[in-house]
Amino acid sequence: MLFTIISKDKPDSLDLRLQTRPSHLEYIKSLGDAVKLGGPFLDENGKPCGSLVIVEGDNIEGAREIASNDPYTKAGLFASTEISAWSWTVKNPENA
Known part of the structure; x- marks a missing residue:
């Protein structure tokens, strides 16, 4: 089964996001095939302001x-x- 993890950053937290990003990416990679896709939400200036991660699990x-x-x-x-x-449902490569 798939699950969405939608997170919104606290205001004025871009520096914290950037400082923590390497550890976050390492963690996401360590999850292997459990992570189907993911990436940041962007604000009106194109700066990250949240995250979407889709994971598979029981x-x-x-x-x-x-x-x-x-x-x-x-x-x-x-x-x-x-x-x-x-x-x-739409454009799922496993259902092609």
Whole structure:
């Protein structure tokens, strides 16, 4: 099952995001095939202001664990995080 992890950064936290980014990317890579895709949301100036990560797992608890162990989360970057089950219906390469 797929889960979306949608996180919004706290205001004025770009420096924290940039400082934590290498650890975040290393963590995401360490999850291997569990991560299907991901990337930052951008503000009106093209600067990162949040994150979208789509992960595959057996249950929402696993997705919550992934989110809680993210270095961005541990650094206190996010104002909010929402995790939801998701069905990849359109242009899913596994259904081609």
